[in-house]
Amino acid sequence: MKxxxxxxxxxxxxxxxxxxxxxxxxxxxxxxxxPKSELWRLSxxxxxxxxxxxxxxxxxxxxxxxxxxxxxxxxxxxxxxNYKINxxxxxxxxxxxxxxxxxxxxxEQISCFDQNENWCNLLNLSLSCKNNILGLKxxxxxxxxxxIFSHASNNSLNAKTLVIFLEKNCNIELLQVNLGKENSSLSxxxxxxxxxxxxxxxxxxxxxxxxxxxLNSLNVIQQKNSEYNLGSLHFKFNYARxxxxxxxxxxxxxxxxxxxxxxxxxxxxxxxxxxDFNGPNGFLDQINKSLADDKSHAIFEGSIKVPKIAQKTDAxxxxxxxxxxxLAQIDTKPQLEIIADDVKCKHGATISQLNEEELFYMRxxxxxxxxxxxxxxxSYFQEIISFIPVSKDRWNLLDKLLNEN
Amino acid sequence: MGVSFVRVYxxxxxxxxxxxxxxxxxxxxxxKEPYKYGFVTDIETEKIxxxxxxxIIRLISQKKEEPEYxxxxxxxxxxxxxKMDEPxxxxxGYKQIDYQDIIYYSAPKQKEKIASLDEVDPKLxxxxxxxxxxxxxxxxxxxxxxxxxxxxxxxxxxxxxELAEHGVxxxxxxxxxxxxxDLVEKYLGTVVPASDNYFAALNSAVFSDGSFVYIPKxxxxxxxxxxxxxxxxxxxxxxxxTLIIAEESSSVSYLEGCTAPMFDTNTLHAAVVELxxxxxxxxxxxxxxxxxxxxxxxxxxxxxxxxxxxxCLGKRSKISWSxxxxxxxxxWKYPSCLLLGEESVGExxxxxxxxxxxxxxxxxxxxxxxxxxxSTIVSKGISAGNSINSYRGLVKMGKKxxxxxNYSQCDSMLIGDQASxxxxxxxxxQQPNSEIEHEASTCRISEDQLFYxxxxxxxxEEAVSMMVSGFCxxxxxxxxxxxxxxxxxxxxLKLEGSVG
Numbered sequence: 001m002k003x004x005x006x007x008x009x010x011x012x013x014x015x016x017x018x019x020x021x022x023x024x025x026x027x028x029x030x031x032x033x034x035p036k037s038e039l040w041r042l043s044x045x046x047x048x049x050x051x052x053x054x055x056x057x058x059x060x061x062x063x064x065x066x067x068x069x070x071x072x073x074x075x076x077x078x079x080x081x082n083y084k085i086n087x088x089x090x091x092x093x094x095x096x097x098x099x100x101x102x103x104x105x106x107x108e109q110i111s112c113f114d115q116n117e118n119w120c121n122l123l124n125l126s127l128s129c130k131n132n133i134l135g136l137k138x139x140x141x142x143x144x145x146x147x148i149f150s151h152a153s154n155n156s157l158n159a160k161t162l163v164i165f166l167e168k169n170c171n172i173e174l175l176q177v178n179l180g181k182e183n184s185s186l187s188x189x190x191x192x193x194x195x196x197x198x199x200x201x202x203x204x205x206x207x208x209x210x211x212x213x214x215l216n217s218l219n220v221i222q223q224k225n226s227e228y229n230l231g232s233l234h235f236k237f238n239y240a241r242x243x244x245x246x247x248x249x250x251x252x253x254x255x256x257x258x259x260x261x262x263x264x265x266x267x268x269x270x271x272x273x274x275x276d277f278n279g280p281n282g283f284l285d286q287i288n289k290s291l292a293d294d295k296s297h298a299i300f301e302g303s304i305k306v307p308k309i310a311q312k313t314d315a316x317x318x319x320x321x322x323x324x325x326x327l328a329q330i331d332t333k334p335q336l337e338i339i340a341d342d343v344k345c346k347h348g349a350t351i352s353q354l355n356e357e358e359l360f361y362m363r364x365x366x367x368x369x370x371x372x373x374x375x376x377x378x379s380y381f382q383e384i385i386s387f388i389p390v391s392k393d394r395w396n397l398l399d400k401l402l403n404e405n
Numbered sequence: 406m407g408v409s410f411v412r413v414y415x416x417x418x419x420x421x422x423x424x425x426x427x428x429x430x431x432x433x434x435x436x437k438e439p440y441k442y443g444f445v446t447d448i449e450t451e452k453i454x455x456x457x458x459x460x461i462i463r464l465i466s467q468k469k470e471e472p473e474y475x476x477x478x479x480x481x482x483x484x485x486x487x488k489m490d491e492p493x494x495x496x497x498g499y500k501q502i503d504y505q506d507i508i509y510y511s512a513p514k515q516k517e518k519i520a521s522l523d524e525v526d527p528k529l530x531x532x533x534x535x536x537x538x539x540x541x542x543x544x545x546x547x548x549x550x551x552x553x554x555x556x557x558x559x560x561x562x563x564x565x566x567e568l569a570e571h572g573v574x575x576x577x578x579x580x581x582x583x584x585x586x587d588l589v590e591k592y593l594g595t596v597v598p599a600s601d602n603y604f605a606a607l608n609s610a611v612f613s614d615g616s617f618v619y620i621p622k623x624x625x626x627x628x629x630x631x632x633x634x635x636x637x638x639x640x641x642x643x644x645x646x647t648l649i650i651a652e653e654s655s656s657v658s659y660l661e662g663c664t665a666p667m668f669d670t671n672t673l674h675a676a677v678v679e680l681x682x683x684x685x686x687x688x689x690x691x692x693x694x695x696x697x698x699x700x701x702x703x704x705x706x707x708x709x710x711x712x713x714x715x716x717c718l719g720k721r722s723k724i725s726w727s728x729x730x731x732x733x734x735x736x737w738k739y740p741s742c743l744l745l746g747e748e749s750v751g752e753x754x755x756x757x758x759x760x761x762x763x764x765x766x767x768x769x770x771x772x773x774x775x776x777x778x779x780s781t782i783v784s785k786g787i788s789a790g791n792s793i794n795s796y797r798g799l800v801k802m803g804k805k806x807x808x809x810x811n812y813s814q815c816d817s818m819l820i821g822d823q824a825s826x827x828x829x830x831x832x833x834x835q836q837p838n839s840e841i842e843h844e845a846s847t848c849r850i851s852e853d854q855l856f857y858x859x860x861x862x863x864x865x866e867e868a869v870s871m872m873v874s875g876f877c878x879x880x881x882x883x884x885x886x887x888x889x890x891x892x893x894x895x896x897x898l899k900l901e902g903s904v905g
Binding site (some may be wrong): 334339 | 821823824826828829832833834835836838839842843845846
């Protein structure tokens with residue numbers, strides 16, 4: 001684990017920023033998360049260490065990003081490409097966050113980080129250099145959709161950080177694409193701050209190639225009357241871990257999450273979500289789907305916390321899982337921790353295989369087994385994919401999922 | 406899709422709830438009920454010195470005149486226990502237990518051997534009488550055979566002859582060690598090995614008494630069997646061990662009840678229960694747990710750290726756990742089923758009521774190993790006061806569990822805004838040809854329902870009691886007749902209060 005050695009000996013980077021120093025300091029005493037903690041217990045140790053086995057690359061090789069051909073008016077950004085962003089249009093503006101504000105915000109976040117719960121963020125912020133931190137401030141309306149790319153180059157570990165402030169009454173559609181090249185590790189941390197009345201339709205599409213690893217951490221703070229919708233899809237990673245931390249800081253906010261992870265071969269992909277309701281009248285609707293085939297392992301853990309202050313919270317969480325092979329494994333653990341008494345909270349979880357009756361029905365009508373299961377799968381995928389913004393016309397995700405091996 | 410059975414319950418909550426503080430307080434009041442089993446029996450007891458070491462274990466073994474293998478079993482367990490750490494994963498807040506400050510053997514002094522019940526100290530009989538447990542066989546009305554355990558020893562077992570006619574063995578485990586040593590040696594520790602967990606290891610080292618049940622092949626036990634546990638001394642722990650073996654095509658229903666006096670110290674109760682069901686056998690194990698829960702400030706009360714597990718060894722065997730948990734300062738208990746036999750069935754029905762500063766972390770483990778195994782989990786938690794009530798469960802489908810099914814439902818009811826209700830279901834599957842469904846919901850006493858009942862002339866207190874009883878109905882329906890009545894009464898009692 002090259003990275004850990006370097007963290008211990010403090011030989012990571014030469015010109016460390018203050019934030020890097022703070023995070024490195026926090027990591028130095030115990031550089032790895034506690035493997036016995038609930039959040040890391042199921043993580044495959046050798047796969048996790050393969051994530052840490054590359055050296056950090058700060059420079060990006062200009063890689064061939066898959067730019068789907070389309071003339072649509074889309075703002076496209078690549079984290080790590082060093083350019084100044086200052087877009088001012090009639091209805092909206094997208095500007096780079098000034099450094100002081102960015103620093104202050106990140107430091108605030110770090111101050112409440114826990115070694116295990118926020119390990120991915122700590123690692124990310126200790127590794128990601130100035131160039132790889134993109135901070136944006138967005139306001140206005142009728143903003144064209146935004147696409148933001150992060151990618152890891154071959155045989156190296158890349159750390160990218162994205163911070164976005166959504167100002168009052170602003171609403172946007174944003175698609176984040178995380179790409180892993182062959183034998184690479186990508187550490188991506190994203191921070192969103194949604195001010196009052198703002199709304200964000202967020203899509204996360206992450207896919208890799210052979211032997212790529214991903215630690216993706218998403219942190220959202222929602223002020224009142226904000227709305228956050230997330231559609232996410234993770235597939236084709238040797239090891240991927242997606243952490244979602246959402247905090248409704250004063251309640252009265254809406255959160256919708258539809259996520260999916262697909263594992264094949266001997267891959268391991270896990271999703272950990274933590275939703276905190278810090279005020280009354282919060283709303284959450286979450287569904288997480290997993291599909292595990294071959295010898296793979298899919299994990300979902302979701303925690304919902306409803307303290308006393310969060311009266312009239314309405315939260316539901318559903319974990320639906322398809323287990324397609326005898327050698328694959330699925331672990332799921334939706335959990336509720338409730339103190340407020342006037343709330344509606346529920347969760348559900350199922351694990352099964354493709355419905356045999358449906359298969360039989362289709363086969364009696366002359367559809368082959370392969371086609372019939374493809375049809376079933378596409379209906380399973382569609383619910384999530386249709387929730388991912390921007391992607392619909394530009395990224396043929398369904399096709400990718402059904403036809404790629 | 407194969408997962409079309411998802412039914413996520415809409416919590417029975419009321420959007421139009423008016424913040425009626427009066428009602429809020431009333432609900433709080435009605436769940437307060439003084440503990441009526443808190444008396445201490447003044448009886449001369451024989452206690453050994455405090456503390457835990459090999460000599461103490463040898464002494465316990467010697468007192469019980471145990472064979473060599475059992476002493477070995479105890480000593481091995483003790484060695485394992487010494488190397489183990491007390492678990493902290495449940496996040497239960499309690500003062501560290503000083504294991505050297507506990508008396509591991511305490512027994513009421515009485516004649517060496519008792520020929521009949523008439524020779525039992527009348528004070529003891531009186532105690533059990535006060536608790537409503539019929540030990541004298543004249544009170545045959547209930548048709549339940551009882552094994553009464555007082556502190557560390559079994560006092561009496563009723564209806565022995567009648568049971569013996571059917572070949573059923575029902576006695577204290579100390580007696581079984583003497584008279585049915587082969588059975589005990591064969592099965593003891595096979596379901597819950599000594600190294601299973603910290604408290605199981607402790608129990609294996611120092612267990613004092615408990616019940617032993619053996620149902621021979623083809624026998625359906627003619628009456629319900631029951632054991633009643635009473636902790637009397639404040640400084641002794643209770644470590645009982647229960648072993649139930651149901652041979653091929655046999656069936657038995659077993660009931661367990663428990664109470665303790667009020668002390669302002671915490672008493673440790675670390676029991677182990679092992680059930681073994683062979684081909685086509687069925688065991689129904691019901692518990693009404695009403696240990697002293699401590700006072701309103703959380704002073705005193707029993708630490709109830711129990712390991713209960715059943716092994717469905719045979720084909721088509723069935724183990725059903727039902728429990729009503731109302732007592733104990735801390736309950737930490739996961740009655741589980743290992744489903745090995747083909748088409749074996751595991752069931753878990755639970756009601757847990759916590760009040761004041763009580764903490765309950767309870768649930769079940771259903772480990773599906775054999776093919777076509779089925780399990781059902783229904784858990785109802787009611788939390789009031791400042792209590793914490795958690796459901797923690799594991800459903801695991803092993804690689805060979807083809808065609809297996811599990812259905813779990815966990816509902817929580819919150820009374821007041823200081824109590825907390827948590828749900829932690831762990832679900833793990835390695836078998837695609839199996840189905841698991843889990844659902845959970847949280848709600849409060851519905852104002853609508855309350856208003857409806859009250860507007861029809863039903864008093865507030867009775868209405869709340871009815872609603873709680875309705876909430877628990879799925880579980881109460883699974884309890885044996887004698888217990889169902891008792892459980893309903895118990896909940897009603899807990900809900901009975903100072904409402905005028």
